[in-house]
Amino acid sequence: MKFRKYSFKLNNKPIVVEAPPAYTLLEVLRNILDLTGTKDGCSKGECGACTVLINDRAINSCLTIMEQVEGTDIITVEGLAKDPVADKVRRAFVQEGAVQCGYCTPGLIMASKALLAKSPNPSVDETKEALRGNLCRCTGYAKILRAVLKARR
Template sequence: MADHITLRMKVNGEDRSVEVHPFARLLDVLREDLRLTGTKEGCGEGECGACTVLVDGRVVNSCLVPAAQVQGSEIVTVEGLAKGDELSPLQAAFVAHNGAQCGFCTPGMLVAATDLLNRCPNPTEDAVREGLAGNLCRCTGYSKILDAVHTAASGGEGK
């Protein structure tokens, strides 16, 4: 019924333009139209956080965002966290601490943790727990994720 729109976004620093239904989910635009499959669908109801991306510097559940609402926005996905081959400190800490097990929550978790450290460079344990509470993990019990975030926050040190 609706005409497709030309959706223009800056995705991971690159200008992208794609013809999509205005009510398409941002998640599907990223995964299917742009083939940025790092962003995952875990529930489709904004509960698990596997689809977390940054829109204009704020974390969102991309499964709950209609395409037309991100017209002209800046999007950062997990694919945008590393600088070339160099992992971000958080990514490196997730590898070092076994913060990723099955890896399916990891992209969303990393985006949420990146946002958390941007806003609060030295978070307390409770702040990390609250900051990541929208990202469910079924593998780790969260301890190794907390270790990784604290390590990245302290510039690679920590436990």
């Protein structure tokens, strides 16, 4: 397999990764960099479990090929470990019972962080729209919505 070098910022640190050009960002994160907080739910852009921030936008990493990553600024859920907004979201998820199996949670935290960074006090509709691409099989969306609304400023 042919490998190529890709340079970008990952969780606030410059990084160079060697990967096959056909790899997606999700494959690189999980299989090469061992950052398994980003989940693989469907591999085809339907569930949002693989959401990361690319230049502050919530993006499905399973649909992002490495060519698109070059020179960007990427944050994964590991990079939000000490982020106060993400921390508020995490606590609200627990308080509202919005976590069961937890598989969708990293993606939802990323989508919520992107929303609240852009719009610290979003409306209900704006919040629903921001979470539209993230599926959860366990909790029902009411608890998730309540949690994200609770984490607003």
